[in-house]
Amino acid sequence: MRGWKPAPHILLLLPAFVVLAAVVVVPLLLSLYSSFTPFRLTRPDSIYTFIGFRNYLRLFADQEFWVAFGRTVLLLTIALNLEMVLGLFLALLVEKATRGQRLLRTIMMFPMMFSPILVGFQFKFMFNDNIGLVNNALQSLGLTDRAIPWLIDSQLAFTSILIAEIWSSTSVFAIFILAGLMAMPKEPLEAAKVDGCTPLQSFRYVTWPFIMPFAYIAMTIRSLDIARAYDIVKIMTDGGPAKRTEILWTLISRTAYSDARMGLANAMAYVAIFLSILFTILFFRQLAKARQQIGAEW
Amino acid sequence: MATVSLKNLVKKYGHLEVVHAINLDVADREFVALVGPSGCGKSTTLRMIAGLEAISGGHIHIGDREVNNLPPRQRNISMVFQSYALYPHMTVAENMGFSLKIAGKSQDEIASAVADAAKTLGLEELLDRRPSQLSGGQRQRVAMGRAIVRHPDVFLFDEPLSNLDAKLRMQMRTEIKKLHAKVQSTVIYVTHDQVEAMTLADRIVIMRDGHIEQVGPPEEVFRRPATRFVAGFIGSPTMNLHNAVVSDGRLVFANGDTLPLPAQFKDRVSAGQKVIFGLRPDDLYPTGHGIHSGEAAEVHAVEVPVSLTEPLGNETLVFAEFAGQDWISRMLNPKPLRVGDRINLSFDLSQSHLFDAASEKSLRG
Structure with missing residues (x-):
């Protein structure tokens, strides 16, 4: 090492590089590499067998994977849209409140304060077909005399998960849109009133374009959230029964840990990440467009 | 074109009365300036005429219609705001044509009305720009364009020049005067700048603490101030x-x-x-x-x-x-x-x- 004199700025940056390499770059490269091997946790030496794209080829032909993939996209699409609409209504209502707005905002954020695992348990209990609150309520009200198999029927279980997901995260949209509403200058709205707009037209032509960027930010964040959804589903149905509610990450974790096929699971994970990147690019494009439209200076 | 008449107009916020039963008649095609120090109730009065503030008492007539409880869109007025209040996501042309679009006018009608207004205001070059790409004076002009395309009964101006620098303010003042001579409509103009009021208005209404102190042509309020306040407010340097x-x-x-x-x-x-x-x-x-x-x-x-x-x-x-x-x-x-x-x-x-x-x-x- 004699004679090797790194410039001070490189020397000072080195610790950061080392830490980043250790916790991000090396695991990333290792997992990428392992997706090209038949690596099984039970057979550590299998990591040295290079099999090229065989894991990926297998995935593309794997119907189970594509069903989970499709289900994740479906969950993402429905949840995002419903959360968007509900969050918008919530934000508009809270913004109208003249008193206690702070309190309302805080209450609105309560669902975000709970761990998704706990939300999962709560909804698992509520939707339980024997002792759950939902069936209890429906039966007490005389709407049905059957025990509805909320978490067992494929479509009902999907709906139940959707409800839990929406309950816990609608406030993300509400908060962002509310921020947009509060940052919005009031004069253009007054100008719209004078220009002859009904309240609905004011919303359509003035308010909505202004809060769109805020909605897109919320969408980006939430699309990443849902694309990696795991905890609520794991607790409520664990992808079952019989894989009726399997989504990407429950499938990946099962493949990696229960089946111990780490190589294949890593290949799946990379495809899943690709999905996330795709959505992020999509929403950021929209965001840039919307921002430019309102002439935002941020 | 229309007259505007305020009868015992009152505005209260809770128990606080900020405009005290004022009376004012504005003739057809008259240019009236409401002037006074900040907090005198002039903007509130204007906003009540526009319908942006509910009135707490009295009557407002535009033409022969009582408009007390009509929403702004049914009053056939247009307003120029201090902050311009342009729609940031629309181009200049879209901003100016917006009210006509809402009114359900055809594309051709809108285009020709916008072109007319743009010509009057010298905005032809800027029609495709967005407000964020315009200077303060240009934005102000677009705001005025938006007001004139509709041929409203009454123009309301709420301190339209306050955000401009001194030189531009003088220039726009002249333009507003020319514009009024051209479009010949009733104007109610709020300002805290007595010079603006003196130079523009046919009649000046001097307000103080929610009361009208004096109403009269510029010459008269200058020559024969009715109260000490008017004497001190009008004229520069002050009396x-x-x-x-x-x-x-x-x-x-x-x-x-x-x-x-x-x-x-x-x-x-x-x-x-x-x-x-x-x-x-x-x-x-x-x-x-x-x-x-x-x-x-x-x-x-x-x-x-x-x-x-x-x-x-x-x-x-x-x-x-x-x-x-x-x-x-x-x-x-x-x-x-x-x-x-x-x-x-x-x-x-x-x-x-x-x-x-x-x-x-x-x-x-």
Whole structure:
């Protein structure tokens, strides 16, 4: 090492590089590499067998994977849209409140304060077909005399998960849109009133374009959230029964840990990440467009 | 085109009354300026006419319609806001045509109306730009364009020039005046700038604390202010206003200095009455440097020390000490003066004002 004199700025940056390499770059490269091997946790030496794209080829032909993939996209699409609409209504209502707005905002954020695992348990209990609150309520009200198999029927279980997901995260949209509403200058709205707009037209032509960027930010964040959804589903149905509610990450974790096929699971994970990147690019494009439209200076 | 009439118009916020039963009639095609210091209720009044604020009492008529409870969109008015209030996501053309689009006009109609307005305001080059790409003056012009495309009954201006720099403000002031001459419609214009009000309006409404102090043509509110407040508010530099007591046909100031009681007020005051004496800087000048070529009839000269000068080029404002207070005088054809110089100051008493100290109302007949 004699004679090797790194410039001070490189020397000072080195610790950061080392830490980043250790916790991000090396695991990333290792997992990428392992997706090209038949690596099984039970057979550590299998990591040295290079099999090229065989894991990926297998995935593309794997119907189970594509069903989970499709289900994740479906969950993402429905949840995002419903959360968007509900969050918008919530934000508009809270913004109208003249008193206690702070309190309302805080209450609105309560669902975000709970761990998704706990939300999962709560909804698992509520939707339980024997002792759950939902069936209890429906039966007490005389709407049905059957025990509805909320978490067992494929479509009902999907709906139940959707409800839990929406309950816990609608406030993300509400908060962002509310921020947009509060940052919005009031004069253009007054100008719209004078220009002859009904309240609905004011919303359509003035308010909505202004809060769109805020909605897109919320969408980006939430699309990443849902694309990696795991905890609520794991607790409520664990992808079952019989894989009726399997989504990407429950499938990946099962493949990696229960089946111990780490190589294949890593290949799946990379495809899943690709999905996330795709959505992020999509929403950021929209965001840039919307921002430019309102002439935002941020 | 329409008249606007306010009858006993009241605005309350909770228990706080900010506009106290004001009455005002604006004639068709008249340009009326509401002027007053901030918080005097002028903007609130305008917003009530626009329908952006609910009224707490009284009546508003536009034309022969009572509009008390009509939403803004049914009043056929247009408004120019202080902050321009353009729609940031629309181009200039879309901004200007928006009201017509909402009204369900055809594309062709909108396009020709926008083109007309753009031509009037010199905005043809900018029609495809967005507000964020425009300068303050251009934005202001777009805001006016948006107002004129609809041919509304009444134009409402809410301090439209306050956000512009001094030079641009003067330029836009001229343009607004030209515009009014061209479109010939009823205008109600709110400003805190008395110069804007004087230069633009057919009639000025001076407001203070939610009351109307005086209504009249610019010349009249300048020449014959009805109250001390109007006297102090209108005119630049402001009128010299100093307390005095009437005694033996003279005005006695706090420190004992006196001026002769102006002839026109001789029969209107009684001995011992507390008054406020007012004289515009134009009517107070170093002898030989006044506006009037010859000496006017009722001039009283006093020798006083100079306490400050503000040279403006063609004239100098001379602050001189008399009766223990600073008086502003206007010196035409100025000659250099230094602080402490003693000059002969001419008081043109025929132009003076006298207000009752208690009621602050003019003692002029």
